[in-house]
Amino acid sequence: xxxxxxxxxxxDSVTLTRGAFCVFxxxxxxxxxxxxxxxxxxxxxxxxxxxxxxxxxxxxEGTVTVFGLDSRKDQRKLPRxxxxxxxxxxxQMIFPTVLEELAFAPRQMGATRGEAxxxxxxxxxxxxxxxxxxxxxxxxxxxQKQLVCLLAASISKPRLLLCDExxxxxxxxxxxxxxxxxxxxxxxVVMVSHDLDMLSEFDxxxxxxxxxxxxxxxxxxxxxxxxxxARARARKLxxxxx
Amino acid sequence: MISSYLPGRTFLHRIGAGxxxxxxxxxxxxxxxxxxxxxxxxxxACALGLLASLGSGAxxxxxxxxxxxxxxxxxxxxxxxxxxxxxxxxxxxxxxSLLLLATLITLTTRLDDMLDTxxxxxxxxxxxxxxxxxxxLAIALAIRFTPMLVDVTRQLxxxxxxxxxxNGHVKLVAPLCLHALNAADHIxxxxxxxxxxxxxxxxxxxxxxxKVRR
Numbered sequence: 139x140x141x142x143x144x145x146x147x148x149x150d151s152v153t154l155t156r157g158a159f160c161v162f163x164x165x166x167x168x169x170x171x172x173x174x175x176x177x178x179x180x181x182x183x184x185x186x187x188x189x190x191x192x193x194x195x196x197x198x199e200g201t202v203t204v205f206g207l208d209s210r211k212d213q214r215k216l217p218r219x220x221x222x223x224x225x226x227x228x229x230q231m232i233f234p235t236v237l238e239e240l241a242f243a244p245r246q247m248g249a250t251r252g253e254a255x256x257x258x259x260x261x262x263x264x265x266x267x268x269x270x271x272x273x274x275x276x277x278x279x280x281x282q283k284q285l286v287c288l289l290a291a292s293i294s295k296p297r298l299l300l301c302d303e304x305x306x307x308x309x310x311x312x313x314x315x316x317x318x319x320x321x322x323x324x325x326x327v328v329m330v331s332h333d334l335d336m337l338s339e340f341d342x343x344x345x346x347x348x349x350x351x352x353x354x355x356x357x358x359x360x361x362x363x364x365x366x367x368a369r370a371r372a373r374k375l376x377x378x379x380x
Numbered sequence: 381m382i383s384s385y386l387p388g389r390t391f392l393h394r395i396g397a398g399x400x401x402x403x404x405x406x407x408x409x410x411x412x413x414x415x416x417x418x419x420x421x422x423x424x425a426c427a428l429g430l431l432a433s434l435g436s437g438a439x440x441x442x443x444x445x446x447x448x449x450x451x452x453x454x455x456x457x458x459x460x461x462x463x464x465x466x467x468x469x470x471x472x473x474x475x476x477s478l479l480l481l482a483t484l485i486t487l488t489t490r491l492d493d494m495l496d497t498x499x500x501x502x503x504x505x506x507x508x509x510x511x512x513x514x515x516x517l518a519i520a521l522a523i524r525f526t527p528m529l530v531d532v533t534r535q536l537x538x539x540x541x542x543x544x545x546x547n548g549h550v551k552l553v554a555p556l557c558l559h560a561l562n563a564a565d566h567i568x569x570x571x572x573x574x575x576x577x578x579x580x581x582x583x584x585x586x587x588x589x590x591k592v593r594r
Binding site: 194243 | 385387388490491492496517520521523524527528531563566567569570571572573574575576579580581582583
């Protein structure tokens, strides 16, 4: 596979099994666009694909290369370049207060506590929430929690931001707000989402089904087909196949 | 006692964690031999004065101390029944002052300030193979997840009541454990995504960043 400088992630003949279940078999894929979305039904492998981009999952066979780093050999180096926003903020926030949560990433990269906190306060101030610093994270609203998670994932200026259904717990106004936030990010974004309305501005949509890429292209080409596929599937579903 | 941090910029918040802990240590040592109820009452009055300096947060502190107050009253009653009431008053005043002071320090000191102050004291844990960083992270996680587990318990109880009309009590223990394990799985993944317990290895090979972190 030819490596062009614009490709930030390359999956080369990747096979991934989780337990007895084979998620991917010989998957090859190169990502270069700024905004990439993964769509597909539950269990199609979207989250697994996302988790191979930051080394949370390692391929059983083949290689995943992100910014020239082999996810197997350089697993611990990847978080420096790849940030991740999870579906549920309560599962992502590690620290009791907002300031500590934001300061964690810079400290992981080797900043002193003073530097890390100054960075955290500056980021909060830039986003109009300077007075949240000392707040316990448990007392934030859902939208505020998701903003803290997004800021905590992007504070160390990752070159790639992974988002695993970041909108699922949010109301429509919050979804639109965070879509703007993510659109403004200077990083590459790879997002898993079931909210197709949020994906129309993306550069590339990858449609996964049972671990294979069944559609790959511009949103206007892929999303209508995916929508009708899902609708057809919905009609055929029985309680057993749910 | 895991009580959360009370945000604010009062007098007590501004004093360094080290000074506060040192002062508590000194006050505890000085108070132990004192058995004059008047002196002890004066100390308690000072502690209450400090509590008042928190302003609107003072009420929250008092409420959080309710269970502790029962213990103090219980000890007072025991002394009254089996010893002298005067001894009970002395013990109760001493205990109440120290507990109130300790709580005030916990509430007005950010967790990482506290950990940074305690790190030299915690250093011996390195001898048994635990890094200070890991211990600090464990304490942070405990404090972070206590309110979450309380919340999960409430939700489980709601689900139970919705179908039975009664509180779940001991029947909630097993599902609560499953929820806790599930949350632990998720947070482990989030921690790994952010570079893990030991942080990201430095990009440069000269090891300068390495020194800063460890």
